[in-house]
Amino acid sequence: xxxHGWTATADLNWFRCYxxxxxxxxxxxxxxxxxxxxxxxxxxxxxxxxxxxxxxxxDVLGLGxxxxxxxxxxxxxxxLVWRRHxxxxxxxxxxxxxxxxxxxxxxxxxxxxxxxxxxxxxLTPAQVRRRLTEQLYLxxxxxxxxxxxxxxxxxxxxxxxxxxxxxxxxFSSSAWLGEIDVPVSVxxxxxxxxxxxxxxxxxFEQIRTAEAFRFDGDHDAVIARDVRFAPLLVQACxxxxxxxxxxxxxxQAVL
Numbered sequence: 001x002x003x004h005g006w007t008a009t010a011d012l013n014w015f016r017c018y019x020x021x022x023x024x025x026x027x028x029x030x031x032x033x034x035x036x037x038x039x040x041x042x043x044x045x046x047x048x049x050x051x052x053x054x055x056x057x058x059d060v061l062g063l064g065x066x067x068x069x070x071x072x073x074x075x076x077x078x079x080l081v082w083r084r085h086x087x088x089x090x091x092x093x094x095x096x097x098x099x100x101x102x103x104x105x106x107x108x109x110x111x112x113x114x115x116x117x118x119x120x121x122x123l124t125p126a127q128v129r130r131r132l133t134e135q136l137y138l139x140x141x142x143x144x145x146x147x148x149x150x151x152x153x154x155x156x157x158x159x160x161x162x163x164x165x166x167x168x169x170x171f172s173s174s175a176w177l178g179e180i181d182v183p184v185s186v187x188x189x190x191x192x193x194x195x196x197x198x199x200x201x202x203x204f205e206q207i208r209t210a211e212a213f214r215f216d217g218d219h220d221a222v223i224a225r226d227v228r229f230a231p232l233l234v235q236a237c238x239x240x241x242x243x244x245x246x247x248x249x250x251x252q253a254v255l
């Protein structure tokens with residue numbers, strides 16, 4: 001179950017990985033609340049609600065256990081899926097993510113600013129929000145992104161996306177990370193300028209069932225034109241499946 005990062009959609013986040021993962025596994029991906037074509041709600045965005053959405057989707061599709069594969073914000077969400085629905089999670093793959101995102105003073109200030117924008121967005125008419133999105137965000141991306149990617153971002157509900165940023169700033173799994181008891185692969189982006197490497201390493205060190213997979217790239221490794229990332233992600237996922245199978249009776253092995 002592929003869980004994307006903040007301000008992305010499932011396709012924006014994972015389009016370079018779908019084929020490689022699909023050749024080995026059954027792959028599911030969907031847009032999170034407020035992102036792309038994800039759920040719209042007047043309620044404030046909460047990562048906990050997104051975690052419940054993951055379990056609900058599994059119910060609708062008739063799935064028992066599954067492996068959440070989360071990148072950046074999606075990695076925080078994957079941790080919460082295990083926390084809130086441990087009986088559904090067979091293992092975890094956590095990429096370019098951390099136990100918390102607002103540690104340094106400048107980070108806390110940035111997330112406070114996002115929280116203020118989120119509160120302001122609730123008071124701004126939807127038409128005005130769309131116009132500001134086009135002028136301040138999408139026009140900047142037009143030169144660097146393919147047209148389909150710009151169109152993907154244009155489908156966001158930016159009030160909810162800003163609230164998602166606020167939720168990321170308040171997220172912390174430090175108090176319970178050590179309780180995770182399923183096989184975990186942690187993909188560490190070793191040149192990451194968004195989620196500090198030392199924080200990604202702390203995530204790995206706090207999970208006793210974790211295996212590390214290091215990638216020499218920045219935070220955008222999952223979408224960068226580097227053919228090495230998708231195979232590494234496949235290895236990380238396969239490692240989780242192999243460890244599940246070793247711990248499972250042969251007649252119940254994960255396929």
